[in-house]
Amino acid sequence: MKRGMVVFCIVLLGACMAFAQEEAAAPESAGSAENLFVEVGGGWMLPEGEDSTGLCYAGINYGFALVDEIRLGAQVGGKVTLHDDPDWLASAGLFQREVQVGSSKAAWAIQGIYQNTSRKADLISIKPTFGIELDEQDYLAVTGIWGLTEEHVKRGANALTQEPVDLAMLVWGTKWADNFKTEIGAGYEFKDIDAIVVGVHAGYKIDETVSLIVTGAMDLDDNYYAAAGVNLDLGATGRNASFNNIQSTGPSDYTPFPLGSLPVIFYETQETEEVVCPPMG
Secondary structure (H helix, E strand, C coil): CHHHHHHHHHHHHHHHHHHHHHHHHCHHHHHHHCCEEEEEEEEEEECCCCCCEEEEEEEEEEEEEEEHHHCEEEEEEEEEEECCCCEEEEEEEEEEEEEEECCEEEEEEEEEEEEECCCCCEEEEEEEEEEEECCCCEEEEEEEEEECCCEEEEECCEEEEEEECCEEEEEEEEEEECCEEEEEEEEEECCCCCEEEEEEEEEEECCCCEEEEEEEEEECCCCEEEEEEEEEECCCCCCCCCCCCCCCCCCCCCCCCCCCCCCCCCEEEEECCCCCCCCCC
C-alpha cells in the first residue's frame, strides 16, 4: 500500500507539472483557469487517537466571482489524502476581498467541509477566516475549525468515535520577498484534546505557475503534521492558494482560501466506552 502510494504521488506530480508547463507556455488560454489551483505533496502525521503514518495528498481549489462590484466570490475544492487508509474531503464556501476596515483592507471567508475519514466516518465542519492587512508585507488572520457532527465507527473489535477538532488559531502572514512568504500560527484545540497548537507554513515561488510549500503543525498533546509539496497556479498569475492571501493582488483576484494549510489537524479519534448492562434478577 505504501509503495503504491509513493508511485501514485510521483506520477500525479509529474502529470501536474507537465500540465502547468503547457498552461504557462500558452498564456492566451490562461484566463479560463485564472483562479484554478492544484496542490500535491507528501509527509507524515500523527492525529489524535491514531497511529503515526506517512501520507500523500492531492487537492484542487477553484474560486470565482459572485458579485464582482463588492468583490464577493465563491469557491469549491477537494482533497484526497492517502495513508494507511485513504480519506478525502470536499469544501464549498463564500469569501470577500478588499473589504475596507478603517484605513486598512480586510478579507473574510466561510467554508463548509465534508470529510470522509480513513475509518469511513462522515464528518461536517465549518472553517471561518477573517484577516486584516497591517502593511504591504504583513497581515493577521483569525481562523479555526468548528465541528458539527461526530460518528461512531469500528476498528476491528474496538468501537471508536471520530469528530472534527474544534480549534481557533491566530495567524501572522508576511512576504519576505517577492518569491517567499510565510504564515506562522498559534492557537488552542478544544474538546478532548485541550492543548495549545502551533504551526508554520512557507512558500517559495519558482515561477508564475509553480510554488514549493512546506507545512508543519504540532500540539502539546504530541499530535503533529508535516508535509512538503507543490502548489500549481494553472492561470500562471504567480499566486499560491495554500496561503490566505489577505492582501489581494488586483481587482480580478478571486484566489480561493486554502482548504486547510493552517490549521491542518481536522479530526480526532477516541475509543468509545461500551455500556455493560447488569444481569437481571
